[in-house]
Amino acid sequence: MQAITVRDRDAGTAGMSLTDLPYPHAAENDVIVRVHASGFTPGELDWPATWADRAGRDRTPSVPGHELSGVVVELGYGTTGLSVGQRVFGLADWTRNGTLAEYTAVEARNLAPLPADIDHTLAAALPISGLTAWQALFDHGRLTTGQTVLIHGAAGGVGSMAVQLAREAGARVIGTGRSADRDRALGLGVDTFLDLQAGRLEDAGEVDVVLDVIGGDILDRSAALVRAGGTLVTIAMPPRVQPADGRAVFFVVEPDRARLADLATRVRDGRLKPVVGAVRPLAEAPAAFAPGKRTSGKTIIRVTQD
């Protein structure tokens, strides 16, 4: 089968290539998925899990990409809950070969059935951004109706999902980003947009929850915005500054079949819109990964046509 592999940590995207790999092995409780569409995170080449397995052993050549939408073609020993021929979408394990491939082995529990009327391209844009936004706002941030949340990078992958989910939950949303992000953020439903290039972050006032996707200085300064009892949630890096009278949480997104199914329902109902910026074939994945080549919205790699 054809797959994109990375072999050399120091080579960056120049070390990515379209390669012939053996068809994957289905372990216990796995399914093999014929990948139709794959999503990736631009920073993946910096993740330890791209280069080593859970025991820290080298696992190159490894296949990046950890979101997928496709069709189940094989069940592993003892696998239940999904069937051959079923459309599915979800998250692939971080420390196994990923989804920039014609076939991939995934634990069945990391996938949810994909309704027939949602296109694979749209579905592949949903798992990481959608699950991360949900877990950040509601599991870690404990955001409730009537509260105020400040969402950094409101026009980006996670931010755009978070804005829509927070609005639907009845929260007041302050979105931040660059000047060019203003219209998209307002279109997604932020009540107020704060241009981080022009305005002072401190002008946002006190909020119940901050969702940070940027890290660094923006994350440090966000701690002071959290009101007593509130939460600073970040997906960028462990926080260096704590809110004076609140919590700070850094987490890595976890698979969740039930939540994936809920997100798919929201997409079908038109209540949640993943922002797909570009769709490219598998052979162009290395170019799509390259720094500075990103478009606004998620880039999806179309591996197989329907």
Ligand SMILES: NC(=O)c1ccc[n+]([C@@H]2O[C@H](COP(=O)([O-])OP(=O)(O)OC[C@H]3O[C@@H](n4cnc5c(N)ncnc54)[C@H](OP(=O)(O)O)[C@@H]3O)[C@@H](O)[C@H]2O)c1
């Ligand atoms: N911990 C986890 O489980 C988890 C899960 C998902 C993602 N992540 C990480 O979270 C980060 C965000 O992911 P994403 O998919 O949302 O990325 P994304 O689509 O690139 O969104 C980030 C947004 O923030 C904006 N931004 C970045 N730096 C900024 C700054 N200094 N001032 C103003 N705006 C700024 C970006 O604008 P530009 O595009 O113009 O820079 C973009 O609109 C990535 O580092 C990703 O690896 C972590």
